[in-house]
Amino acid sequence: MKALEIQNLSIAFGGLRAVRDLQITIPPQVIYGLIGPNGAGKTTIFNMLTGVYRPTAGSIHVFGQALIGKSPSCITRKLHVARTFQNIRLFRELSVLDNILVASDGNNNILALEWIFGSPRSRRYAALQVAQAKKLLELFHLETRIHMLAKNLPYGDQRRLEIARAMATGARLLLLDEPAAGLNPAETETLINLIRFLQKEHAMTILVIEHDMHLVMNVCERIIVLDYGVKIAEGTPHEIQKNPRVIEAYLGSEP
Amino acid sequence: MKKLIVALGAIWLIGYFIIPSVDSYIVSILLYAGINAILAMSLNLVNGCTGQFSMGHAGFMSIGGYIAALITLSLPIQTGLFPLAILTAGCVAAFAGLIVGLPSLRLRGDYLAIVTLGFGEIIRVVLLNINVIGGARGLPNIAHLSNFSWVFGCMVITLFSIERILRSPYGRAFLAVREDEVAAEAMGVDTTHAKLQAFVIGAFFAGCAGALFAHTLRYLNPQIFDFNRSFEIIIIVVLGGMGNIRGSIIAAFLLTFMREALRPLQDITRIDFRMIIYAIMLISLMLLSPEGILSSKWRKRGRS
Numbered sequence: 001m002k003a004l005e006i007q008n009l010s011i012a013f014g015g016l017r018a019v020r021d022l023q024i025t026i027p028p029q030v031i032y033g034l035i036g037p038n039g040a041g042k043t044t045i046f047n048m049l050t051g052v053y054r055p056t057a058g059s060i061h062v063f064g065q066a067l068i069g070k071s072p073s074c075i076t077r078k079l080h081v082a083r084t085f086q087n088i089r090l091f092r093e094l095s096v097l098d099n100i101l102v103a104s105d106g107n108n109n110i111l112a113l114e115w116i117f118g119s120p121r122s123r124r125y126a127a128l129q130v131a132q133a134k135k136l137l138e139l140f141h142l143e144t145r146i147h148m149l150a151k152n153l154p155y156g157d158q159r160r161l162e163i164a165r166a167m168a169t170g171a172r173l174l175l176l177d178e179p180a181a182g183l184n185p186a187e188t189e190t191l192i193n194l195i196r197f198l199q200k201e202h203a204m205t206i207l208v209i210e211h212d213m214h215l216v217m218n219v220c221e222r223i224i225v226l227d228y229g230v231k232i233a234e235g236t237p238h239e240i241q242k243n244p245r246v247i248e249a250y251l252g253s254e255p
Numbered sequence: 256m257k258k259l260i261v262a263l264g265a266i267w268l269i270g271y272f273i274i275p276s277v278d279s280y281i282v283s284i285l286l287y288a289g290i291n292a293i294l295a296m297s298l299n300l301v302n303g304c305t306g307q308f309s310m311g312h313a314g315f316m317s318i319g320g321y322i323a324a325l326i327t328l329s330l331p332i333q334t335g336l337f338p339l340a341i342l343t344a345g346c347v348a349a350f351a352g353l354i355v356g357l358p359s360l361r362l363r364g365d366y367l368a369i370v371t372l373g374f375g376e377i378i379r380v381v382l383l384n385i386n387v388i389g390g391a392r393g394l395p396n397i398a399h400l401s402n403f404s405w406v407f408g409c410m411v412i413t414l415f416s417i418e419r420i421l422r423s424p425y426g427r428a429f430l431a432v433r434e435d436e437v438a439a440e441a442m443g444v445d446t447t448h449a450k451l452q453a454f455v456i457g458a459f460f461a462g463c464a465g466a467l468f469a470h471t472l473r474y475l476n477p478q479i480f481d482f483n484r485s486f487e488i489i490i491i492v493v494l495g496g497m498g499n500i501r502g503s504i505i506a507a508f509l510l511t512f513m514r515e516a517l518r519p520l521q522d523i524t525r526i527d528f529r530m531i532i533y534a535i536m537l538i539s540l541m542l543l544s545p546e547g548i549l550s551s552k553w554r555k556r557g558r559s
Contacts, residue, residue, distance in 0.1 A: 050441055076443035083441055091434035094427075102431040103442040105424035112456070115423035116416045122423070169443050 001064050003028040003173055003205035004049075009058035011048060018044045019229040022058070028172075031199050031206045033220030033237075035213075037249060041229040042209045043086060046175050050083050051075045062173055077106060082171035084162040086178045086209075092151035096142055096161060099150050100133040103168035133168065140164040140194070156187040160194070167198070174198065176208040180215050188215055195219050217241070225249065267407055274403045282403065284515050286471045289406035290464050292507035293413045295491040296500050297460035300417055302489070303497035304426070305453040306433030307360065308368045311375030312461050312488045317480035318351050318378060319344035319462025320469035321388055324397045327470065337400040341409070341466040348462020349455045351378075356454040360447060375485050382477040393476035401470035409467055410504070413460050417500055420456065429453045433498070483530070490533050494540060496547020506548060 006024040010017065019041045026032050034042050047053040049060065051072040060067040062079045075081050082103075091099050114122045137143045140160045145153060153161060159179060166174055176195070180188045192215055198204045210216050216223060217237040225233040225240060227249040233240060240246055274282055298312045323344035327336055359370040388394050420426045428449040431439035440446050469475050491510050495502030514529060521528050540548070 052437075052441075071445070072440040073443050073445045076441060082443075085438065085441075089435050089438035089441075091431050091438065093434055094430055098427055098430070101424070102427045102439070102444060105427060106443060108424060110424075112420055112423070112425050112452070115425065116419045118419070126423075165442060 001028070002026065002061070003063060004207070005061040007059045009045075009048065009055050009060065011044060011053060011055045017229055019048070022231055024224060024231070026205060026207065028205050029199060029203050030221045031195060031208065031219055033216045033223040034207060034209045034226065035211070035216055035223060036226035040226040042226055043177060046083055046177055046209065049081060049175060076169050076171070080170055080172040081175065082166035082169040082173075083175035084166050084177055084179060086181065088158050088162055090150040090158055090162060090165070093149060095147050095149055096137065096153065097130070097133055097146045099161060099165050100136060100168045101129055103165045104129055104133060104170070106170065136164055136168055156183055159183060159191070163194070167202070172203075172205060174204050174206045176206060176210075178209055178211065180210055180212040188212060191215065192219050263411055267404070270403050270407060283471065284511060286401065286403065286406045288508040288511035289410045290468050290471065291488070291491060291511050292410050292504040293464040293467070294461055294488045295495060295503035295507045296413050296417055297457040297464070298488050299492045299495070299498065299500055299503045300420075300429070301453050301457040302492055303499065304421060304433060305429040305450055307450055307453065308364065309371040309454070309457070310368045310485050310489065311355070311371035311373075311378075312457070313480040313482070313484035314375035314378035315348040315352060315458040315461035316465035316468065316484070317382060317477065319348040319465030320475050320480075321382060321394065322347045322462070323466030324394055324469040324475055325388065327398050327400060328396070337405070337470070341463050344466035345459040345462040348465065349459035352455045352458025353451065356451045360450040360454060372482065372485070375480070375482065379477045379480055382480075389475075391477070393474055395474050397469050397473045397475065399470065399473055401467050406467055406471070409463055413463070414500065414504065417460070421500070425449075425452060487533070490537060493537060494548055496549055499547055499549060502547050502549040509548075
């Protein structure tokens, strides 16, 4: 079964056709890159994949399940798709731990009254949640910052916390929107290892939008190139680097 | 948490033995302060913790008050009746919260404030026109069932319930909605659902406070629950700090006592100084300490 299957996907905002007839197929447990010049429609695709926008035409299937028409929270919970944001959107006034717990709370059917009276079931659940969150934070080297407010974290840690938070939802398909934006070369290197680790050890399928070509070429098994809402190329990093249409989209053609 | 329980227990014991010998005027101010504290805590859950600006809290309070008063007026009086009346009042108010919340919580910011404000007025006008409950004449002769222990007990229960909820997945969802609605939705929080839950829980406690109020004042009149009433609760919430539940209690006592202290001034000058002072307080608070009078010290939500 395919992790992600996009067919004939189009979306128009008034007269602007932001994405046109897009076909993408991603097998499970691979890392795909999505690149293209500014305004090519990359984030729009992410917004359609997470239910923020409703496409005007086409279909999206995640692990065989139809996605279009479902609410963003339902897509995260039931279809196990989670994303990070281009401009970091953490819960700033909450602690690092709470940021993770919000995402991992999921479908517990424990009543509010049980929480007020502290029923054994709610206590067990809370202990388990915290233990899992701590384990997850260790993977991301954030275990020493558990009780810090998210807004007080250094920038690089905030980026990593956002990925951790997306992982905590129980995601199988992870959408990373420019995870390396604003990171220094050393932090980017850590991030590259982290993304590979998530794919190998946690069986994640990852689709990453990125402008940092070092990261894209090193991490992605295949790359999809978008320009003006149309897919202009798809292939291995090596193929993409040589593709004349990609070079034209990025650098322009000779007159 | 243990320290807090001991402190509250001590306050109750002292109050229980001292109250009978205290001037009944002071006692009634204390009771109204406690009721205001319950109202402020419940509104804080919606306004401060979930970030949804509701301005119709007096509406839920009035529903609770009238329901409880009707129960104790129509059924033969026994002491066991009062908790039943409080709970029923809370549940009916919560149901009203659900009805109001369903359509209006899809709105954001200013629009939600206007809709809830309108709702509060609708409730008041409806009550004004129901003859069975006295209409504009009001509803007199309500039994004197409320006392220090009831108000204090309900206040403590409200405090514990809301603090517990805030530390549960429910409360985390509320806070996430306040922090960033888009991110909360993307992380699997059903934001409409979370807002509705906060609204209904807030309305429940407001209804309970209304029940206590009815049996403290022993007379209800729709005019008591006008916009000024809602506004007063909002001021307490802001004064105590948005999202700061314990701050709301302290601010409630401060404001209720201040209102009484200003009464002589009002009698002499024949001007309603209360609203002027409230406005000045709000403005200076926004300038000097936007996080409330207690600011950061109390903000930590008691997490170990």
